[in-house]
Structure formats: structure tokens, C-alpha cells
Amino acid sequence: xxxxxxxxxxxxxxxxxxxxxxxxxxxxxxxxxxxxxxxxxxxxxxxxxxxxxxxxxxxxxxxxxxxxxxxxxxxxxxxxxxxxxxxxxxxxxxxxxxxxxxxxxxxxxxxxxxxxxxxxxxxxxxxxxxxxxxxxxxxxxxxxxxxxxxxxxxxxxxxxxxxxxxxxxxxxxxxxxxxxxxxxxxxxxxxxxxxxxxxxxxxxxxxxxxxxxxxxxxxxxxxxxxxxxxxxxxxxxxxxxxxxxxxxxxxxxxxxxxxxxxxxxxxxxxxxxxxxxxxxxxxxxxxxxxxxxxxxxxxxxxxxxxxxxxxxxxxxxxxxxxxxxxxxxxxxxxxxxxxxxxxxxxxxxxxxxxxxxxxxxxxxxxxxxxxxxxxxxxxxxxxxxxxxxxxxxxxxxxxxxxxxxxxxxxxxxxxxxxxxxxxxxxxxxxxxxxxxxxxxxxxxxxxxxxxxxxxxxxxxxxxxxxxxxxxxxxxxxxxxxxxxxxxxxxxxxxxxx
Numbered sequence: 001x002x003x004x005x006x007x008x009x010x011x012x013x014x015x016x017x018x019x020x021x022x023x024x025x026x027x028x029x030x031x032x033x034x035x036x037x038x039x040x041x042x043x044x045x046x047x048x049x050x051x052x053x054x055x056x057x058x059x060x061x062x063x064x065x066x067x068x069x070x071x072x073x074x075x076x077x078x079x080x081x082x083x084x085x086x087x088x089x090x091x092x093x094x095x096x097x098x099x100x101x102x103x104x105x106x107x108x109x110x111x112x113x114x115x116x117x118x119x120x121x122x123x124x125x126x127x128x129x130x131x132x133x134x135x136x137x138x139x140x141x142x143x144x145x146x147x148x149x150x151x152x153x154x155x156x157x158x159x160x161x162x163x164x165x166x167x168x169x170x171x172x173x174x175x176x177x178x179x180x181x182x183x184x185x186x187x188x189x190x191x192x193x194x195x196x197x198x199x200x201x202x203x204x205x206x207x208x209x210x211x212x213x214x215x216x217x218x219x220x221x222x223x224x225x226x227x228x229x230x231x232x233x234x235x236x237x238x239x240x241x242x243x244x245x246x247x248x249x250x251x252x253x254x255x256x257x258x259x260x261x262x263x264x265x266x267x268x269x270x271x272x273x274x275x276x277x278x279x280x281x282x283x284x285x286x287x288x289x290x291x292x293x294x295x296x297x298x299x300x301x302x303x304x305x306x307x308x309x310x311x312x313x314x315x316x317x318x319x320x321x322x323x324x325x326x327x328x329x330x331x332x333x334x335x336x337x338x339x340x341x342x343x344x345x346x347x348x349x350x351x352x353x354x355x356x357x358x359x360x361x362x363x364x365x366x367x368x369x370x371x372x373x374x375x376x377x378x379x380x381x382x383x384x385x386x387x388x389x390x391x392x393x394x395x396x397x398x399x400x401x402x403x404x405x406x407x408x409x410x411x412x413x414x415x416x417x418x419x420x421x422x423x424x425x426x427x428x429x430x431x432x433x434x435x436x437x438x439x440x441x442x443x444x445x446x447x448x449x450x451x452x453x454x455x456x457x458x459x460x461x462x463x464x465x466x467x468x469x470x471x472x473x474x475x476x477x478x479x480x481x482x483x484x485x486x487x488x489x490x491x492x493x494x495x496x497x
Contacts, residue, residue, distance in 0.1 A: 006079040010068075011130040014039065015091025016100055019068055020131035021075065024250040025257075027180035028134060029078075031070035039090050043083040048076045056083065089129040104128070104136045105147070112150045118157040119164055125154075125177075126170035133177050141181040145423050151182055152431055158228035159304055175228070176255045182424065183226050189249055189257045190232060191267040193221035194392065195357050195385060198277060199233050202286060209235075217286075219277060221270070222303060223256065224390065226428070229303035230254045238262055239274045254306040272490075276358065279492050302390060340496035346379025348494055352396035353443035354388035356381075356494055371488040373406035376480040377450050380404070383490030391439045400448045401440050406479070409455040417463045430467050437472055450477035 011020045012033050019033035037060065044055045053066050068075050092100040104124070111121040125133060140147035155178055162171055179188060186192060199218040206216045217236040222229065232254065239262045249257040259266035341348070348356060374380040378394035385392040388401065395402045407413050416425035433449070440447040451457050454476045461474045 006081045007084065008081045009130075010084065010086040012037070012086065012088045013091040013100075013129055013131045014088055016132070016135075018131045018135060019070075020129075020134060021070070021078070022130060025248050026185060027177075028130060029070050029072055029075075030131060030134060031068060031072070031075075033066070033068050035066045035088070037066065037086075037088045039088050042086040042088070044086055045082050046076065046080050046084065051076045087129070091129070092132065100132060101135050101139050104132070105139050105143075108136075108140065108150055109146070112153055113146065118154060119161045121150075121154060122157075122161045122165055122171060122174065125174045126165075126167060130173075130177075133174065134180070137177050137181055141424075145427065148182075148424050148427055151178055152227070152427060154178060155182060156227040156431070159302075162304065172255050176251060179226070179255060182428075185257065187225055188255065190221070190259075190262070191269045192223065192225065193232070193269065193273075194224050195387065196221045196273050196277075197357065198286070201233075209237075217277070217281075219270075219273060220305075221273070222390075223254075224303065224392075227431075229390065230256070231303040231305045232256065233305060233307050234262065236274050236277060239267065239270050240264070241271065254304065256306075273358070276490070276492055341381050341491040341494045343375070343379065343381070345376060346395070346397070348379055348381055348384070349386065349396035350495065352386075353401070353445060354386045354393065354396060356384050357387045357392075358384055358490070366488075368487055369482060370406045372482040372486060373452065373479050374404050375488075376482075377452075377477040378402045378404045381491055381494060382488030384494065388439050388443060391435055393436065394450075396445075400446045400473070401436070401443070402448050402450060403436060404450045404477070405456075405460075407451055407456050407460075409453060409459070414456055414459050417459050426463065430463065430469070433464065433469055433472060434467075437469060446473060447471070448473040448475060450475055452477065452479040 007021045007023050007029075009022045011022060011028070012018070012035065014035075014037070017032055017034065018030065020028040020030050022028045042055055042059050044053050046052075047054055053068075055066075092104070107124060108121055111117050111124065125136070128136065137151065140150055155175075158171065158175060162168060165171060197220050199220040202216050202218045204216060209216055214235065214237045218233050219236055219239075220231050220233045222231045224230075242261075242263050243265045244261055244263045249259050252258040262270055264271040371382050374394050375382065378397070380386070380394040386395050386401075387393070393401045394404045405413070413425055413429060416423060417429075437447050449460060449472060451460060451474065457474050457476045461470075464470055464472050464474065
């Protein structure tokens with residue numbers, strides 16, 4: 001994660017005459033290049049004043065041509081890390097002079113859609129240069145629904161192929177490229193987790209941390225809003241209560257986007273989760289909490305897990321805390337008493353095939369209207385989710401797993417399902433429904449979706465039927481009137497016994 005700003009590398013495909021300018025913040029800028037460079041690696045600096053690329057002495061002949069035409073800003077207005085690395089690659093030459101990207105797209109269609117050999121498709125993408133990789137995925141994503149299906153199938157297969165391909169770094173590079181088209185950057189931020197649990201390793205003593213006045217309390221955050229599922233384990237002490245500002249987040253382990261520090265300002269949901277964990281520890285024994293959360297932990301541990309990001313900065317944490325109101329060894333520092341959840345409407349299920357797990361959706365990145373609909377239509381306590389085998393639902397009622405969607409006929413999802421805007425949104429929801437249905441079948445129960453109007457119910461039913469998901473029951477559950485200025489309050493405890 002060193003070097004957080006600017007373009008750090010240029011990647012050139014000599015055969016196609018394409019260039020990618022890679023940064024640590026998002027997808028590369030791409031364009032065309034005209035050059036006489038030979039294949040190889042070079043170091044150069046950027047002369048913005050004279051709009052020139054200057055190669056280190058002795059690397060190239062005097063007068064060598066090298067011009068870049070980006071699909072976007074003037075390259076000489078950008079910020080670069082210097083000296084800048086340039087990799088010139090030969091590219092993929094076609095015996096029939098066909099466009100390389102179209103050849104690759106055709107190969108991916110065959111491997112994924114016909115041969116169902118997704119590991120081979122991953123290997124094919126791993127072997128591409130960065131510029132050819134992004135050009136190929138761009139073509140896949142923008143041409144038709146089948147191309148988008150290929151991208152989503154690769155993402156869903158990541159954890160399986162990772163176990164058989166001995167190149168996690170290469171797969172992560174491809175994963176980042178795939179998600180630059182299929183996911184919003186905000187969904188890849190470390191603060192956009194979908195659930196969390198206390199990690200059982202919190203029980204293990206750590207003399208080094210104890211000597212620094214730090215606790216061993218670890219929180220495992222899970223990210224499964226989009227495939228692939230992944231989790232991040234960090235120490236609670238490494239989430240600070242400061243309002244320290246930060247620069248742009250950068251891509252890091254797990255292809256998630258990280259701020260420089262985990263703080264109340266840069267990662268507010270993580271800070272909220274830490275606070276809730278400490279409050280619960282103030283009332284319950286750590287071992288009891290871990291035992292209660294065993295099923296949730298077992299499900300989350302199946303995800304691709306990233307460990308120990310903040311561990312090396314433990315000594316810096318102590319120095320940064322000078323004058324802080326936070327207590328060292330903060331586990332157990334809070335002693336706030338919480339009452340069990342009380343609600344006069346539909347009640348959260350006790351038992352069933354799943355378990356209630358805090359997810360903080362309603363407390364941070366969900367509109368109050370959506371949280372209210374979940375509560376009134378399915379009895380879902382704000383900030384909680386009913387999870388079965390790692391998949392989230394709203395409740396378990398009358399032998400059915402329940403999900404709610406506060407969608408409206410002219411809303412984004414409904415318009416996508418009816419073909420009035422990009423199909424990727426509808427395909428994402430269909431993928432979610434397919435995962436839920438598989439879990440429901442394995443649990444031997446039915447699946448029901450609740451939406452607020454019959455118009456939306458009809459659209460969803462037709463979409464499910466088209467994709468072979470007609471088994472899902474879609475019903476109209478009209479939304480109750482939300483109380484004026486209602487805001488979701490996340491309970492720390494659901495049941496009193």
C-alpha cells in the first residue's frame with residue numbers, strides 16, 4: 001500500500017497500440033499509444049511543462065517517438081509517482097490479424113458458457129497485460145447480457161478457483177478488474193461490510209499486545225453484498241475514536257479499498273460495530289458470546305479471509321492515542337446496559353434454520369424508509385439480519401425464509417428489470433435470489449419475497465419465471481405509514497433469555 005497517490009505504472013500493448021495508466025485508487029485510464037519502443041521495462045519522468053516523457057539516460061535512442069492519447073484527460077495534467085515504471089508488452093498476436101479483444105471474448109464465452117471450465121478462464125485472464133485485461137472485460141460487460149453473465153459467473157467462482165490456482169496475486173489483479181465494472185467503488189470500501197462477529201482468536205493471550213496496553217479483541221467483518229465473499233479480521237483497538245481526516249482510499253488486500261486509518265470519520269460503520277461489541281462485552285462473557293455466535297462464525301469463515309492488516313502499527317497506535325479518551329485494552333471498558341428488543345408488530349424468529357447476526361445495514365447505509373419497510377413488513381430489527389449458511393434474509397415466518405425489497409415501479413431496480421436501463425442491476429438481483437433459493441432448498445423450507453405494490457410483484461414474478469426461479473413466492477405486502485422523523489435504532493440484544 002506504499003505510494004498512495006498518482007499514477008504508478010504505464011502498461012503498453014505494442015500489438016494493439018493501447019496503453020493503461022494504473023493508479024491505486026480505481027480503474028486505470030486507458031487510451032492509445034504511438035511508440036517505437038521495444039518490449040521491456042523502462043523508467044521515465046514526466047515533463048508537464050513541455051508535455052514530454054523523459055526516459056532515463058541510455059534506455060532508448062534519441063528521438064524515439066512516444067505519444068499517448070487517453071480516452072479522457074490530458075495525460076500531462078495528471079499526478080505521477082516518479083520515476084514512473086513503463087512496461088511494454090508484445091500483446092497477443094492473432095494469426096489472422098483479428099482484434100485481440102474479440103478473440104479473447106470468444107475464448108471466454110467458450111470456456112465459461114460452453115465448457116464450464118472457469119478455472120481455465122481465470123488462467124487466461126491472469127496471463128493478460130493490464131491494458132488487454134481491462135479492454136477484454138470492458139468488451140464483455142458492454143456488449144450483451146451473456147457477457148455480463150460471464151463476468152458474474154467468474155466472480156461467483158473466485159473462491160473455488162482460488163483453491164486450485166496457485167496464483168492468488170494474479171487472481172486478485174483480475175478480480176479488481178472484474179469488479180471495476182460490476183461493483184460500485186463504495187461497495188468495495190472496507191466500511192461497506194454486511195455483517196460482523198467477534199473472532200474466536202480473541203480468546204488467545206498475546207503478551208506483546210498486553211505489554212502495549214492493547215486488547216486481543218478481534219472483529220471479523222464480512223463482505224458478501226457481491227461475490228466473491230471475503231472477510232477482514234482486525235483488532236478492535238485499531239479502530240480509533242478520532243475524527244482524523246484521510247486521503248482517497250486505495251486498493252489493498254482482498255481487493256478492498258482502505259483509508260490510511262480506521263477512524264470514526266473514515267470508517268464510521270466499523271466504529272459503530274466496535275462500540276456495539278464493547279457494549280455487549282460489558283454485559284456478557286466473551287466465551288459465551290463466541291459460543292452463541294459459533295454458527296455465524298462458521299459460515300463467515302468459509303469466505304476468503306484477510307488477516308492482520310493493522311497489527312504492525314500497534315506501537316504507532318499507542319503514540320496516536322496520547323490524550324485520547326479511549327482506555328487501553330478497551331474490551332470490557334464499556335458497561336452500558338441494554339434491554340431486549342421490543343416491537344409490537346411482526347416478531348423476529350426464535351430458532352429456524354438460521355441465526356440473527358448484526359449487520360448494521362439499517363444503521364449506516366440504508367435509507368430509513370427501507371429499514372422501516374423491513375421492520376413493518378417482515379419484523380426485521382434494524383441493524384440485524386437472519387442468516388442461513390452465510391446468506392442473509394429478513395426473517396423466518398410460517399416455515400418460510402422471508403426477504404423484503406422496498407422497490408417501486410419506477411425505481412432503479414424495476415426499470416432495470418423492465419429493460420429501461422442497464423440489465424446489470426436486474427442480473428445482480430437475480431443472482432442474489434438464486435443464492436437464497438439454493439439455501440432455502442437445502443434447508444427444506446420455502447422462500448418468499450415481499451414487495452410494497454402489486455405492480456412491482458408482477459415485474460419480479462415475471463423476471464424470476466424467465467430465469468427459472470418461479471419457485472420463489474413473490475407477494476405484495478403494502479408498506480405501513482412510517483412515523484414522522486422515524487430513525488432506526490439498532491438493538492444490542494434481541495431476546496431477553
